Amino acid sequence: MTRSPRTVYAAAATRLTMIGLIGLIAIPMPARAESSRPHPTTARPASARPASESYRLHCSGCHRADGRGVPGVAPDLREIGPLLRTAAGRAYLGRVPGVAQAPVDDDELARLLNWVLTEIAGTPPEPAYSAEELGVLRAEPLRDPVAARKLLPDPKL
Numbered sequence: 001m002t003r004s005p006r007t008v009y010a011a012a013a014t015r016l017t018m019i020g021l022i023g024l025i026a027i028p029m030p031a032r033a034e035s036s037r038p039h040p041t042t043a044r045p046a047s048a049r050p051a052s053e054s055y056r057l058h059c060s061g062c063h064r065a066d067g068r069g070v071p072g073v074a075p076d077l078r079e080i081g082p083l084l085r086t087a088a089g090r091a092y093l094g095r096v097p098g099v100a101q102a103p104v105d106d107d108e109l110a111r112l113l114n115w116v117l118t119e120i121a122g123t124p125p126e127p128a129y130s131a132e133e134l135g136v137l138r139a140e141p142l143r144d145p146v147a148a149r150k151l152l153p154d155p156k157l
């Protein structure tokens with residue numbers, strides 16, 4: 001079967017288009033300026049990050065987006081409000097490893113913990129945790145948080 005001039009033209013055009021496409025894919029590769037731009041989340045100074053975002057980044061993986069936790073893995077943060085009733089409970093919340101060792105500075109940690117207590121546990125701390133208070137507490141993370149928790153009054157009572 002002989003190819004009509006039209007078919008030959010179409011085939012040539014297809015080939016040219018392919019070459020053009022390959023060029024489009026190949027040429028801009030070295031010029032990926034965007035990849036060297038810092039990610040918007042990491043670029044933003046920590047102090048400006050909303051506490052809800054800090055929570056999503058550093059806590060929700062274990063405690064879930066709504067704080068309900070995962071049975072046997074991470075406790076329910078909706079239940080922690082009553083721990084604020086005693087000084088020991090208040091200190092515990094700043095020293096439990098998930099809080100004390102969160103990769104945020106004291107200021108962001110204070111805003112984060114106040115947010116968790118207010119928005120997730122429905123119990124705004126009075127007074128709110130300050131960066132200074134948390135700086136002191138987190139310097140001594142609990143080695144055995146489960147044992148420490150058992151020494152506190154049962155928050156469900």
Ligand code: HEC
Pocket residue numbers: 055058059060061062063073074075076077079080093096097098099102112113116145146149
């Ligand atoms: C790797 C999983 C994990 C991450 C991430 C994590 N936690 Fe936890 N969290 C736990 C576990 C497990 C416990 C129980 C105590 C323990 O074993 O440390 C706990 C306990 C707590 C408690 C005490 C709750 C109670 O009822 O005793 C609080 C408050 C808390 N976490 C807050 C946070 C906050 C805020 C963040 C984010 C900055 C965070 N956690 C990140 C796993 C995690």
